[in-house]
Amino acid sequence: MKHIFLVDFENVHTGGLKGTKLLSDDDELIIFYSENDTDSIDFIRELRDDIQYAKIVKNGQNALDFQLSSYLGFIVHKAVCDDILENTQFVIVSKDSGFDCVAGFWKNTPFVRHLKINPDIIRADNIQAALTTDKTNIDEIIKTSETLNDFHSTVVKKYGMPLGGTIYNENKAKFKEIHNL
Numbered sequence: 405m406k407h408i409f410l411v412d413f414e415n416v417h418t419g420g421l422k423g424t425k426l427l428s429d430d431d432e433l434i435i436f437y438s439e440n441d442t443d444s445i446d447f448i449r450e451l452r453d454d455i456q457y458a459k460i461v462k463n464g465q466n467a468l469d470f471q472l473s474s475y476l477g478f479i480v481h482k483a484v485c486d487d488i489l490e491n492t493q494f495v496i497v498s499k500d501s502g503f504d505c506v507a508g509f510w511k512n513t514p515f516v517r518h519l520k521i522n523p524d525i526i527r528a529d530n531i532q533a534a535l536t537t538d539k540t541n542i543d544e545i546i547k548t549s550e551t552l553n554d555f556h557s558t559v560v561k562k563y564g565m566p567l568g569g570t571i572y573n574e575n576k577a578k579f580k581e582i583h584n585l
Contacts, residue, residue, distance in 0.1 A: 405491055405492070405493055405562050405563055405564065406428075406430045406431060406432075406488065406491060406492045406493070406564075407427070407428075407430075407431045407432070407492075407493050407494075407495055407534070407535070408431070408432045408434070408479060408492060408493070408494050408495065409431070409432065409433045409434065409495045409497055409531055409534070410434050410436065410472050410475065410476060410494070410495070410496050410497065411433065411434065411435045411436060411497040411498075412436055412468060412469070412472060412496065412497060412498035412500060412503070413435050413436060413437040413438075413441050413444070413445070414436075414437065414438050414440070414441065414468050415498045415499055415500050416497055416498055416499060416529065416530065417441075417444065418444060418448075419529075419530060420497045420498070420529065420530045420531070421448070421530065421531060422530040422531060422532050422533075423530055423531035423532025423533070423534075423535055424452070424531055425566075426531065426532060426535050426566060426567045426570060427531070427567075428563075428564035428565060428566065428567060429564075430564055431564075432456065433454070433455045433456065433531075434455075434456040434457070434458055434475070435448070435455060435456070435457050435458065436458045436460065436468050436471060436472045436475075437457065437458070437459055437460070437468075438459070438460050438463060438467075438468060439459070439463065445457060445459075458471065458472075458475065466502075469500065469502060469503070472496070472503075473503075473506050476494060476496070476506065476525070479494070480494065480510065480521070480523045480525075483523070484521055489521060489522075489523060492523075492524070493524045493525075493526065494523060494524065494525045494526075495525075495526055495527070495528055495531075495534040496525070496526070496527045496528075497527075497528055497529070497530060497531060497534065498527060498529075499529050501527075503527045504527055506525070507525040507526060507527060510523050510525050511523075511525070535563070535567050536571070536574075541562075542559070542571060542575055545558050545559060545562070546575060546578060546579050546582055547582065549579070552576065552579060552580075552585075555572065555575075555576075555579050556568075556572045559571045559572050559575075560572070
């Protein structure tokens with residue numbers, strides 16, 4: 405599964421980037437930041453060259469939030485057009501619960517249901533939290549996998565590497581316990 409992370413840097417600062425080592429080559433990371441964060445962003449640019457940056461166009465109350473939300477709509481549409489929506493998760497990295505309304509719009513409104521799309525959009529405090537919060541799904545994969553190899557193959561296919569390998573290693577004992585191995 406491909407993940408696209410939209411980071412509200414004003415809100416989470418560098419703590420929101422915790423877990424970047426778990427990203428796969430298919431994942432995308434876009435940091436939305438303001439003029440006040442330029443020094444931190446310059447430092448991050450020196451560390452990684454695979455991150456996209458979106459400096460907010462105009463400062464003001466909630467300016468970054470509106471621009472991030474607008475961009476989310478654009479990339480959801482692009483994912484539909486590129487026929488990758490089903491295998492893509494969009495993650496808003498922010499502690500701002502206002503973004504839950506944005507995710508809720510895409511999940512629960514009749515307007516979106518009319519479009520016959522169902523984007524997977526979540527909010528998390530940091531990258532690592534987003535990549536490891538899918539515990540219910542992991543439990544279901546454990547229960548439906550007949551062997552450890554099946555379990556490994558399924559999580560690697562769903563989450564890619566290196567995250568799939570990390571999930572497998574973290575849940576191998578749980579698999580053995582559930583399957584009485």
